[in-house]
Amino acid sequence: MRKSILAAVAVLIIPLAAMAGQKSLEVKAVLAQQEQIKADVLAGQGRYASISAKDRETLLHRQQELVHLLEGKESTDELTEAQRVEAFNTLEWIEATINNEPDERMVCVREKTIGSNRMTRICRTESQWAEARERAREQLMRGGACTDLGGAGCTGG
Structure with missing residues (x-):
């Protein structure tokens, strides 16, 4: 259980660090990560059990928006600067919600x-x-x- 939590946090941090540094990010990896988080949130087990119903609904909606934004792209280089900022903010919001630290999201x-x-x-x-x-x-x-x-x-x- 503890290893899966650490792995999930590491998977979130690596793409965020890449986006913050304006480096290209592989969209396929982000989408796979978000699909795994979605499945875990819907199951409502482990670290996702403490997420409120409202936050769960919002998280799933924000993920859907992120997927729509990244659809058909292979890399974040294909996004405009405004879209990269939007994707970064969405990923940060998802991470903060999962970690239950809304004031610490970037x-x-x-x-x-x-x-x-x-x-x-x-x-x-x-x-x-x-x-x-x-x-x-x-x-x-x-x-x-x-x-x-x-x-x-x-x-x-």
């Missing part, structure tokens, strides 16, 4: 750099995004201007 967004038309990808955990939003809200309440959700560019007011 969420990436694409933003334009100030003064440029170039898009950059910013990745933070859900809890880091919430913390950045809270810092920005507090800064606005104090009357200061804050244009950086990360808080580094915020000054007192």
